[in-house]
Amino acid sequence: MKNEKSDRRRSKERAAVRRETRGARGNRICGWHGGDRLVSATVAALLTAGLCTVPAFAAGDPIQVVNNLSSFIFGLIRAVGIILLGWGIVQVGMSLQSHDPSQRSNGFLTLAGGIVITFAREILDLIIG
DSSP, rough: HHHHHHHHHHHHHHHHHHHHOOTTTTTTTTSSOHHHHHHHHHHHHHHHHHHHHOOOOOOOOOOHHHHHHHHHHHHHHHHHHHHHHHHHHHHHHHHHHTOOOOHHHHHHHHHHHHHHHHHHHHHHHHHHO
């Protein structure tokens, strides 16, 4: 009997505390809830987008813009080709050390692929003429 009364009293006290910590619309006064997260995420995204803008220095001639983009992309392709070329040399060297013929063939294929990718622009210029 005594425990039931104390339990009821505790639950009433908890309910009173809950009522006191709620605002006018029923939200809790402290902490992050629903709309607050959405508003803060939106503000953070807009501030990031506004502060991280980079001006584009494009040439006036559209053909020059395309040529600049083309040279940039072929530079990236050449970098990937050089990386593959180096990895192919490493694979061939490791295969010669371990006497593994399958690793050796994979190394030579990677080496050949690296050479083709490195000189892709020149190969395309020869094909197109």
